[in-house]
Amino acid sequence: MRKLEAFRTPSNARATYELALTALLFASSWIATYWGWSSGRWWLYALALAPTAGFLVRLFLLQHDCGHGSFFASRKANDAVGRSLGVLTLTPYAHWRRAHAIHHATQGHLGKRGTGDVDTITVAEYRARGPWARLRYRLYRHPLVMFGIGPVFVFLVQNRIPAGFMRDGAGPWISTMGTNVVAGVLIALAMSTLGVGAFLAVQLPVLVLAATIGVWLFFVQHQFEHTYWEDAPRWNARDAALAGSSHYDLPRVLRWLTANIGMHHLHHLSSRVPFYRFRDAADALPELADVNRIGVLEGFRCVRLALWDEERRRLVSFRDIREPRMGAASVESNRRSS
Numbered sequence: 001m002r003k004l005e006a007f008r009t010p011s012n013a014r015a016t017y018e019l020a021l022t023a024l025l026f027a028s029s030w031i032a033t034y035w036g037w038s039s040g041r042w043w044l045y046a047l048a049l050a051p052t053a054g055f056l057v058r059l060f061l062l063q064h065d066c067g068h069g070s071f072f073a074s075r076k077a078n079d080a081v082g083r084s085l086g087v088l089t090l091t092p093y094a095h096w097r098r099a100h101a102i103h104h105a106t107q108g109h110l111g112k113r114g115t116g117d118v119d120t121i122t123v124a125e126y127r128a129r130g131p132w133a134r135l136r137y138r139l140y141r142h143p144l145v146m147f148g149i150g151p152v153f154v155f156l157v158q159n160r161i162p163a164g165f166m167r168d169g170a171g172p173w174i175s176t177m178g179t180n181v182v183a184g185v186l187i188a189l190a191m192s193t194l195g196v197g198a199f200l201a202v203q204l205p206v207l208v209l210a211a212t213i214g215v216w217l218f219f220v221q222h223q224f225e226h227t228y229w230e231d232a233p234r235w236n237a238r239d240a241a242l243a244g245s246s247h248y249d250l251p252r253v254l255r256w257l258t259a260n261i262g263m264h265h266l267h268h269l270s271s272r273v274p275f276y277r278f279r280d281a282a283d284a285l286p287e288l289a290d291v292n293r294i295g296v297l298e299g300f301r302c303v304r305l306a307l308w309d310e311e312r313r314r315l316v317s318f319r320d321i322r323e324p325r326m327g328a329a330s331v332e333s334n335r336r337s338s
Contacts, residue, residue, distance in 0.1 A: 003281075004231070007278075009248045056088070056210040057213050059089060063082050063274055082097070090155050090207070095176050107222070109235045110231040120229070121307060122310055130280075143303050149211055155211045187199070190203075223305055224302050225315050226292070245292065247294065305317055
């Protein structure tokens with residue numbers, strides 16, 4: 001939208017401040033977590049884990065803005081910071097940036113699913129699958145897999161190889177393997193200095209919790225009941241951006257911690273708007289405040305949604321697609337008995 005263009009200019013000073021503050025908070029919280037573990041102050045260790053993971057999520061979201069070229073005014077600065085943060089988040093910057101760009105370009109397009117998104121199939125596709133294929137999809141969409149095993153797999157396994165881009169030349173390989181090597185060296189140094197057990201006791205739960213939070217945010221941003229899925233030629237990029245992305249209305253402290261990514265409908269309308277200008281952009285477009293607004297508690301109701309119903313134009317649960325059949329069977333039974 002044209003109104004958003006006024007907010008697309010990054011501020012190097014603001015970006016530097018946000019980066020320095022977040023890095024300082026992450027480092028301080030990480031040290032507090034380590035000190036709690038090494039000194040036997042379990043209360044401190046337990047209290048510091050969640051904030052440390054939260055600051056790591058925020059660092060990832062700064063990397064996210066770098067990938068869109070919206071954090072700093074300079075592309076070189078964006079790329080340098082993005083690659084550096086990719087080592088901390090275990091997310092190869094150039095590889096992720098390409099996959100994420102595809103996500104933005106194909107969001108809500110039924111004919112172009114599979115890159116940078118949560119796998120989603122239609123009711124018709126599900127019914128056409130065999131028992132084993134249905135079981136695999138149901139397992140994939142189960143909360144324990146989606147928010148438990150899934151995040152660990154993505155960040156510790158999938159991000160270690162250029163999945164989906166094996167034929168795209170050396171770029172994805174250089175990005176991924178470069179991140180792996182630098183991260184491996186830093187991890188080895190940290191283990192030799194702090195001890196293997198102590199380092200893993202801090203970094204592993206922080207990484208797993210941060211990965212789970214990240215996957216949760218991405219899920220709620222697109223997997224809500226009245227989201228947008230369409231096929232060619234009816235698919236429209238603007239409609240997909242606005243109707244297919246939620247406004248995850250979080251409390252103020254969580255909005256800061258998640259770098260305003262909850263205003264995802266605005267982000268998809270104009271990905272070049274820096275996160276630190278989202279509040280100003282939202283104030284300039286009050287008519288979009290209630291578009292796809294989802295509260296914290298309401299977000300948990302999205303977990304049961306798993307299939308796109310092309311007839312009802314909404315995401316439904318596995319139970320929802322059984323109810324019509326059960327209703328039809330009940331009607332037929334009543335008809336026979338009468």
